[in-house]
Amino acid sequence: MSRNEDFSRLELNLEACRDNYTYFRSLLEESTKLLILVKANAYGHGAVEFASMMQRLGADYLAVALPVEGVELRRSGISLPILVLTAGTDFFNEIIEYRLEPGIPNLSTLKALEAELEARGISDFPVHLKIDSGMHRLGFMPSELAELEDYLPRCKHIRVVSLYSHLAAAEDPEQDEFSLGQIKLFSDMADSICSALDYRPMRHILNSAGIERFPQYQFDMVRLGIGIYGISALPGKKLSPVAEFKVKVLQVKHLTEADGTVGYGRHFRVPPQGCTIATIPAGYADGIDRHLGRGAASFCVKGHRAPTVGNICMDMCMIDVTGLDVKVGDTVTIFGKDPDICELASILGTIPYEIFTSIPHRIERTIIK
Secondary structure, three states: OOHHHHOOEEEEEHHHHHHHHHHHHHOOOOOOEEEEEOHHHHHOOOHHHHHHHHHHHOOOEEEEOOHHHHHHHHHOOOOOOEEEOOOOOOOHHHHHHOOOEEEEOOHHHHHHHHHHHHHHOOOOEEEEEEEOOOOOOOOEOHHHHHHHHHHHHHOOOEEEEEEEOOOOOOOOHHHHHHHHHHHHHHHHHHHHHHOOOOOOOEEEOOOHHHHHHOHHHOOOEEEEOHHHHOOOOOOOOOOOOOEEEEEEOOEEEEEOHHHOEEOHHHOEEOOOOOEEEEEEOOOHHHOOOHHHOOOOOEEEEOOEEEEEEOOOOOOOEEEEOOOOOOOOOOEEEEEOOOOOHHHHHHHHOOOHHHHHHOOOOOOEEEEEO
């Protein structure tokens, strides 16, 4: 057996990914470009594997958070344009060498890049200007536009590929007035910046929730993040979960009351009638939060749910498989179709993003066609 048949793996379902891609593509005009977020190791799904699938499906752009993420994709043969959302000023060598396209949030960064490009004799280098329309995290504020517009015509070494902003609460209908205000401000600011140029860059502001809820404001491109991985912003809308976290049973123990307790801290006491415990090779170092222990969550084995037993360990945890015909080597699903990631997120009082991105590199990613 190969290692990923023996131990833990995150299976990426290409067909499910295609279904989600087709759904979001159906909400867009044919001319609208589709950018896929693959930052943070593709939201924990495996950046190289996922970017390869997106390139195969016809995405127009990819986006990462950091230059090192873009470098990894380039070294792995990804040829799509890659927007680096938080490029900084210390990574111009990597940005230029690996043909990455930096997001520029302020004038000082733009000037530093322009100077670097001039020193290297490089022209028409692609950049994306970030507009702060209300998130107040990164980007040009309205009060900074005059200075930006005065400087842009003097930039001889960059070309503005796009103007973009980010919605703060697109998934929340109660905050639609704010979201629509963001869109209006972005549109006005983008038009103002375009007036300083003799060409018109692309514009994009919609994230996954925005694509579903405000498709009329898709502009020239949209940015698809959590939606492509199977999470919808619409109540009752079921997308296809792309990832299934699966492990193999390491050992099965039939315990009696005399055996006492199970796990660290002895928080599980064997009941009078006894029980059967299966140990699986994944713990909190693999993204199974300790708060899922002591029966808070249950995982799926042989079509049945098996609750966690005792504390989650670093590299292992135990589940109660009493009454089930479970053997060493049987598959246990931590999340996927059953249970789904939203169930675990609800137990933890968090969002699916946090669980996805907590799965470390040591868990193998395998594409299932």
